[in-house]
Amino acid sequence: MIDSTRDFTKGLNESQKAAVEQTDGPLLILAGAGSGKTKTIVHRIANLISLGVPPQKIIAVTFTNKAAKEMRDRTFSLVGDPAHGVLLRTFHALGLYLLRRYHKHLDYPPEFTIWDESDSRGVIEKILETNFPSINKFSKTEIRYFNNTIASWKDNLIRPEDVPDMIDLDLLEGGDIMVQLYEQYEQTKRKSIAFDFADLLYQTVLILERSERLLSDLHRIYHYFLVDEYQDTNKAQYTLIQLLSKKTRNLCVVGDDDQAIYGWRGADVQNILSFKADFPEAVIIKLEENYRSTQNILTLSNNVIRNNTQRMEKVLFSNLGDGELPLLRIFPDDETEARKTARAATALAKTIKPSEIVILYRTNAQSRLFEEALRREGQPYKIHGSTGFFDRREIKDLLAYISFLVNPYDRVAFFRIINTPSRGIGPKSVENILDYANSQNENFNFLEFLNADKSAAGLSDKASASMAEIYSWLKPVSDKIKNPVDMSLFFEDLLRKSGLKAMYKEEDKLMKTERIASIEELKNSMVQFQSDNPSGTVADYIQDISLFTSTTETGDDENSITLMTVHNSKGLEFDTVFLTGLEEDNFPHVLAKNSGSVDEERRLFYVAVTRAKKRLVLSRAERRMVFGIYRSQMPSRFLDEAGEKNYRVEGGTPTTYLERHDAAITESFRNTISSKIPRIQTDFKSGDKVKHPNFGTGKVLTLEGGGDAQKISIYFSDGKTRKFILRYTQLEKL
């Protein structure tokens, strides 16, 4: 029980205090960056509990795991144990929680599987292959597009039967097959007793809309609702929270339209803008004073964000003084950027708390160079959601085995494991099994099929025998995990019997991969899960991890600096922020530019710089490796918008955006001309000595490919090997 006489409004300003004290009814908090938003939410939860609201009656939602953890930690440090009673989750985790608890409303058993994006894509590819064979093979990009379209329909709560009414299919690429694809995909998923990510919101809303009874049960259980980053809610999230809160109307939402960065996932800023219309009795409180950053940092961020036209006009102000002027460091290439940034961060980590330092980047791919550089410096670091641990082949294989044991209807898992390691069940057999499974109307239990009479499926004797063999060891394991088991023993047993251990040991030896090592990591995570949840089953584990991207850590929390994408940094703050890769096409990203969402990129930049309390170090590289070849990079337009007076420049030659624009046009003109002039020298061969205008002399190592795309690898006198597209490279034979 927490001290009910304690005043949780102490240390808050007037607006924050008002927000905390406004306990009942709808409340909209418009909170600028750094205005103490999280602090206000956390104090509000504490205040509710101290007024006698049971924590179990409170639901609080965030967007990312990182933000949820931050809020959980801070609530705990304020009120202690009662904090654990609050249902504090990400939106998806809340959906999963409800689906797990009310799975009967979908006729699903509790052991359903959750497919990640690559699982979904695989299923879509398969459906396209079998149902639309006349059309030539779909590319990866097309399959991703189909998957995204389906996901975004679900985010907008558009069911397959709604599509013809709500979507103009004539205008939609692939519109002629989309409806059928969507239906089939949903059917396959249901047969597999699986959900995809979008389902965690979509299906939850569907069961709540379908069952009055369920909804009123939930209304009895939950009375208070808080939503962080409300500007980033999509239709499904919005509806979910409306449904849950409509009885008590005790809904508090917090947000900032300038920090809307999930438009690409269906988020609709309109949700926050129309809160007053949804709840006419709503109280609105604005938090405008920034307690985080110095004035110099705010000036820079205000300068950039005001270039967006569609926004509620506001200017943040600070009382923390001017502080240091932000710094822009210009490096010759991405590798140098990583090396020098790592060095600076390491030096700084000796004078301030390492946990107060963050290196931010636009894309996950950029993390690799920083990781390598920090390792060389011996500086411990933490990465959130880097290029996925859970995407590695060995991890996916093992998790597929576990998923299949938990849910023998999961065809994605089944087809992944059936011939891994090789067991003589090739593509032909797989095709036959799939056809046979599809010909059965019932949900098809693949585990039992392994042992069944397979004569009707037209399989070879060899394949049949192989499948029976799998059954003989897999079935006992599957029976065992119905009850709680020792995770470590279970894991080792599975690893050995499946043959994965032998297979990966061999591969590690031959290609010096480290698959066994990462498998070891997975085992650790299972053991950790068991010690955190002593009554947890294998099924619980597999559902739980499906929502988490991995965190890599090379030291303890205290001594590690942090690396993450700008998206992940929202809601957090750091003493020093290194914001890297500020180049056109990287930030703003080229694909965002193409789809006309530069405004969202600008908000993203705004989010990034407003994470900084005292020190902001911007950087860009003049050259960056893209697709294996160097590309010269133009400075980000955001650097111009920030105003040259507002930061110091180190290295490189600063020019204005217009000058660079002209230069770029001249250059592209020159390229056009030069590509029309037949090249005199294209006949390089391995061993030739050559001269490159930027890198000096070198020796040709290899040539690969042919025609216009022919690439050339050259070993230069500085000891580095570089690869170029021959056609675009000014090489002189010596």
Next chain:
DNA sequence: TTGTAGAATCTTTTT
């Protein structure tokens, strides 16, 4: 059906 070498393709952001 398996293994592999060379070619083609690929990357935005999160759950």
Next chain:
DNA sequence: GATTCTACAA
């Protein structure tokens, strides 16, 4: 540069 796909030998 890294991963995935394709063609072909065994």
